[in-house]
Amino acid sequence: MRHVYIPTQITEPDALPSDARQCHLQGSTMGTTWSVQLIGHQGISIDFLQQGLQEKLDQVNRQMSTWDSQSDLCRYNQAPPNTWQELPEECCQVLDYAIYLARQTTGAYDPAAGKLVNLWGFGPQPRPSSLPNQDHISQAMSGPGWRDLQFDRHERRLWQPGGLTLDLSSIAKGYAVDQLARFLEAQHVPSYLIEVGGELRGRGIRQDQSPWWVRIEQPDAPSTDDVSEHLVALHDLSIATSGNYRQFIDVDGRRYAHTIDSSTGYPVLNNLVSVSVLHPECMVADALATAFTVMGDQRALAYANEHNIAALFVLQTDHTFSEIRSHALLAMLDE
Template sequence: MDLSSNFASDFKIIMNNRQKNAIYSLVLILAVATVWFLRNRVFNENEESKVAYIYINGEAQGTTYNITYLDSASRNFKSAVDSLLLEFDKSLSTYRKGSEILTFNENDSFYFKLPYFQPVLQASQAVYEASHGAFDPTVYPLMQAWNFKQEKPTIPDSARIDSIKNYIGFDKITFNEKVVKKKMNKVRLDFNAIAQGYSIDVVFNFLVSEGIENMMIELGGELRAKGVNANGDLWAIGIDNPKPEASDVKRIAIISVDDKAMSTSGNYRNYFTYEGVRYGHTIDPRTGYPVQRDIISATVVAPTCMEADAWSTTFMVTGLEEAKEILKTLPNVSAFFIYEDGSGEMKTFTSDNLSSNIIL
């Protein structure tokens, strides 16, 4: 027997086994390290996503705004948003001296300088026509006549209302991409029922241009949302109970918003009583008088906040039955109404295309 050859063979087997064990150990170590790395990477990414949501707020248009958004670069857009809203007011604010809309109101025509006037005219015309005049930005002279800003509104007589109605009507102006003109000298515009929503769209479009995909923008109670919140869920918005004194329920509903805008209008806090009749601070442009319809809160979800803002105001004017008929013609608009029936009992109505977004 050749002992030297047997020893060499055994030694070779031992060394091969050791090499294999070393390789197996190395593979195991690499596998564990890979799992550890991936687990910690996912953990860190989750932690980053939690802290990367940025919150900014401020004041604008006589109210406040709140914006939450996800940005991996942790950029703060507050200064840019404030500048954008200030520029917006220079165009459409009826409270800012020298604004484009006030300049138009005091003249026969106006050539657009900023990019906001013409788009809101175009959107207003669409809602005016679809609502059969229930939404009408030329209502401004009637708002001035009733003067809801006072503690006790002015009660104009029927002769004055009839006189003012002669120059109420969106068909009494004409516009194109460059200029807006009056057909009657006394025509005045007020975009307070649509401009605030439009300003949210302007900020939204700015943030989208900066690469933001997950955000929620709220201004004066109106909002537009995209993507998901910090928990990875759709943004959910609560609808207040307009009669909290009647029950312990603070929220009538919670609505999830999936890349849409939402606006709520209501007369349950803004109203006055005259000769035993209760009137809301919403004027029907078709009659010239304030209304208090069966709808006491109108929430509208639409592709843009400009649309949601305009339609939530419009449905306060039309009332429930007319609103239902109009909604049939608006496939991209959905609504949640709180209304009073004939006996004064509070009830709700949800359009079919919104029912799946009601989570309470």
């Protein structure tokens, strides 16, 4: 059976210009690809839009990349102990929400898990040929963490207590999607579908008056399992998916997921294989999908229901897949 999710309480799409034309732009960023399908008037400059979109993505990368040693994030991570470090406005916007969510989820979302991410081989350093031992894990977990993040939003600065290592990979991509959306709206583009490394945001309608339909990414499951194909109509809505089947390492015949639970120091070990979150802001959806993966299905479902978050959870028990939908997602469901 196919389930179709149509968001409720959305604004009516803007009317398309009478001389509407559809364009497809694309490029590379953050070790992945991006694409934008948009509909604008005939006189719109494709070169200007291509350049502007790429500049927005490059800006996010310059500020928040863990792979670029010259980024603002790496500069903070390498800063001397007991110093305030000034950060750009865009980076502060991401940090503001990241710290809020860390406190809301009691560290299930942890922007300060950079040492553990690197230790397990999911950062810029080469992946280890063997698993880290308990001493290395304990050492990475020692010292300052997310509870020690002192953020002066007014002065746009963050306290470096010494050895605190930020990693914003699980939120920066979603924020980049939002930045592209803001750029397009500033250029009066009435309709678009943005995708950066699998995270999406849409607005408006296509030339045939249909919405921007996208299929929720999820692991391959046998047709006999309780997992269905899902389509989402994206208008003023974003979707982000965290899937431990996508990024992992295999060591000694065992698979370790890329999502780290900083409360244990190990990759998450639960039966959640995929979490998709729908939200107007892709940054929020991106971070929540990671937090829910760490929480596990029951705690994540309770959080989603309490905070009215639309979320789809795909679980695997032995070789059988099933799914759970939050109340907010069920309210969108049209079967």
